[in-house]
Amino acid sequence: MEGFLLRNRDIKGLHSLEVYRKHGGYDALKKALAMPPEDIVSMVVESELRGRGGAGFPAGMKWKFLPADRSKKRYLICNADEGEPGTFKDRQIMEFDPHLLIEGMTIAAYAIGACLGFIYIRGEYDWIAKVLVRAIKEAEDNGLSGSNILGTGYQFCIDVFRGAGSYICGEETALIESIEGKAGRPRLKPPFPAAYGLFGEPTVIHNVATIASIPFIIENGPEAFKEMGKPGSYGTELFGVCGHVNKPGVYEYPMGMSLRKLIYEVAGGIKGGKKLKAVIPGGLSAPVLRADEIDVTMDFESLLAAGSVLGTGGIIVLDEDVSMPHVAQKTAKFFAHESCGECTPCREGTNVIKFLMDRIIAGQGAPDDIAQIQRLCRYIRGSTICALGEAAAMSVGTMVKKFRGEFESLLTR
Amino acid sequence: MDDKLKRLIIKLTHRFPEKEAAILPALAMIQKRNGHVSGNDMEEMARIMKIPEARVFSAASFYSMLSLKPVGKYHVQVCSNVVCSLLNGFSILDHLAGKIGIREGEVTRDGLFSISSVECLGSCGYAPAMLVNTEHYENMSIEKVDRVIDSIMKKEGRT
Numbered sequence: 091m092e093g094f095l096l097r098n099r100d101i102k103g104l105h106s107l108e109v110y111r112k113h114g115g116y117d118a119l120k121k122a123l124a125m126p127p128e129d130i131v132s133m134v135v136e137s138e139l140r141g142r143g144g145a146g147f148p149a150g151m152k153w154k155f156l157p158a159d160r161s162k163k164r165y166l167i168c169n170a171d172e173g174e175p176g177t178f179k180d181r182q183i184m185e186f187d188p189h190l191l192i193e194g195m196t197i198a199a200y201a202i203g204a205c206l207g208f209i210y211i212r213g214e215y216d217w218i219a220k221v222l223v224r225a226i227k228e229a230e231d232n233g234l235s236g237s238n239i240l241g242t243g244y245q246f247c248i249d250v251f252r253g254a255g256s257y258i259c260g261e262e263t264a265l266i267e268s269i270e271g272k273a274g275r276p277r278l279k280p281p282f283p284a285a286y287g288l289f290g291e292p293t294v295i296h297n298v299a300t301i302a303s304i305p306f307i308i309e310n311g312p313e314a315f316k317e318m319g320k321p322g323s324y325g326t327e328l329f330g331v332c333g334h335v336n337k338p339g340v341y342e343y344p345m346g347m348s349l350r351k352l353i354y355e356v357a358g359g360i361k362g363g364k365k366l367k368a369v370i371p372g373g374l375s376a377p378v379l380r381a382d383e384i385d386v387t388m389d390f391e392s393l394l395a396a397g398s399v400l401g402t403g404g405i406i407v408l409d410e411d412v413s414m415p416h417v418a419q420k421t422a423k424f425f426a427h428e429s430c431g432e433c434t435p436c437r438e439g440t441n442v443i444k445f446l447m448d449r450i451i452a453g454q455g456a457p458d459d460i461a462q463i464q465r466l467c468r469y470i471r472g473s474t475i476c477a478l479g480e481a482a483a484m485s486v487g488t489m490v491k492k493f494r495g496e497f498e499s500l501l502t503r
Numbered sequence: 504m505d506d507k508l509k510r511l512i513i514k515l516t517h518r519f520p521e522k523e524a525a526i527l528p529a530l531a532m533i534q535k536r537n538g539h540v541s542g543n544d545m546e547e548m549a550r551i552m553k554i555p556e557a558r559v560f561s562a563a564s565f566y567s568m569l570s571l572k573p574v575g576k577y578h579v580q581v582c583s584n585v586v587c588s589l590l591n592g593f594s595i596l597d598h599l600a601g602k603i604g605i606r607e608g609e610v611t612r613d614g615l616f617s618i619s620s621v622e623c624l625g626s627c628g629y630a631p632a633m634l635v636n637t638e639h640y641e642n643m644s645i646e647k648v649d650r651v652i653d654s655i656m657k658k659e660g661r662t
């Protein structure tokens with residue numbers, strides 16, 4: 091492990107304010123509140139921090155999209171929905187180091203001028219939501235959150251809002267709709283949340299790991315942040331390695347870490363000494379890599395060049411005994427189930443792909459089924475309101491493309 | 504819906520800049536208290552929040568953690584997504600179904616248990632995973648399922 095997000099994870103009692111402060115906690119907030127908000131925005135822009143929620147959008151640029159008029163109400167939302175299969179990184183920060191997230195949010199809110207923030211956490215993380223509520227209360231009782239923070243007169247409150255079991259609510263505008271008490275159906279963009287977000291007000295929304303990176307940047311400066319990682323992908327990433335490895339877990343390394351090393355050294359290699367078949371490198375939405383394609387580094391550009399995406403950094407390792415059609419079937423089922431139904435290509439497309447995969451697996455596939463799946467993937471791509479449709483088409487489509495023989499051998503002739 | 508629940512819902516509407524933001528928390532509260540959200544609950548909720556019933560129903564019917572039908576006192580949800588299913592998630596589900604004597608989607612006659620399979624629970628590094636009401640269980644095995652179910656049975660006075 092190398093980095094700063096999980097550096098203190100294993101310290102006993104880190105979730106308590108006392109221990110957090112003993113390890114330098116809230117020093118960054120103190121420093122930030124002594125600076126003009128614009129300077130903090132500049133530091134984040136200079137750090138070139140990119141969002142860790144999947145899309146990798148530059149954080150500072152998002153802040154600059156806010157309307158210039160600072161007198162208007164603004165909101166900050168932390169996206170802790172963590173619904174992408176293969177992803178279990180944000181919980182490491184929230185469960186073990188909740189004050190890091192609170193400190194990061196308070197700094198970000200000060201920079202953008204928000205006085206109310208939400209942590210939208212998936213409903214299944216009930217125990218973690220309780221950890222957060224307790225930590226926020228502790229911060230409030232000690233003048234680090236709420237009104238008059240650190241005696242500066244600055245006010246910012248955080249509300250922990252629980253989701254109710256819906257992957258699409260991780261999409262930022264569906265998440266906003268969800269807080270507004272509606273079904274989680276993404277909005278057409280533009281307008282983007284920075285212009286028209288929660289309750290119609292300008293809103294900035296970030297992943298947990300993005301926000302948790304901010305205290306380091308403020309405390310040590312953008313240059314220190316850029317000493318980690320590589321151009322285009324600075325800082326560290328939380329790599330969650332799961333599936334057929336000996337030591338599954340979340341490991342922090344600078345961006346640009348070798349995928350092979352992560353699997354064979356960090357995560358202890360393939361379970362039972364078996365051979366590797368394939369890797370899904372960035373959460374289930376990411377296109378699969380064959381075993382001969384894993385000599386790639388884990389950063390935004392390299393994975394894009396390799397035909398996949400860094401996504402959430404959740405790495406699903408599949409051994410030689412895995413049947414790719416079975417993985418494709420589960421993947422298709424997931425996206426069909428989670429499609430919000432708002433646009434036709436995604437709603438109908440994902441369901442028909444699931445139907446076709448089910449019948450291929452049942453040994454009742456028709457000769458044209460594979461080509462039909464690929465056609466559907468093509469139709470979905472580029473014609474949906476949000477990226478879920480795209481993700482479904484890219485993930486299943488790549489499995490079919492790279493392991494076509496396996497799918498064909500299941501077809502009845 | 505009892506008076507206490509009504510008071511809690513009204514209190515919730517004051518927690519947010521706009522009262523509609525209380526819809527999901529209120530539904531979750533009802534679900535937690537009653538095990539599911541009934542038609543009557545939704546009507547009542549709309550009335551005390553002074554919002555259209557359709558608003559409540561369209562939200563309640565969208566989310567998988569909200570159930571419009573009664574579930575068991577112990578609602579067991581087993582992850583059936585890729586990683587868990589590759590790491591024996593389905594044998595957990597099968598074992599559970601056999602042990603409790605119902606299939607996925609059913610409730611036991613005494614109303615004690617129900618089972619469903621769900622999508623990724625965010626426990627992929629600790630697979631297979633399952634949820635009993637709001638309690639998260641990870642690194643499951645058939646023996647661990649036995650232990651969890653047996654201890655519930657004991658607590659409920661059945662053996």
Ligand SMILES: Cc1cc2nc3c(=O)[nH]c(=O)nc-3n(C[C@H](O)[C@H](O)[C@H](O)COP(=O)(O)O)c2cc1C
Pocket residue numbers: 140141142143144145146147149169170171172173174257258259260261262263295296297298300301476477478
């Ligand atoms: C279907 C879908 C699901 C998503 N789920 C999540 C999620 O669980 N957590 C998250 O942080 N971002 C998720 N995102 C990305 C968000 O829309 C958004 O880009 C992100 O929260 C922005 O934060 P960042 O700039 O810090 O990355 C999802 C996007 C899509 C299309």
Ligand code: SF4
Pocket residue numbers: 258275276428429430431432433434436437474475476477478479480
């Ligand atoms: S792409 Fe799918 S999930 Fe996204 S808005 Fe359209 S139907 Fe909903």
Ligand code: FES
Pocket residue numbers: 175176177582583584585586587588622623624625626627630631632
């Ligand atoms: S796949 Fe089962 S918890 Fe993620």
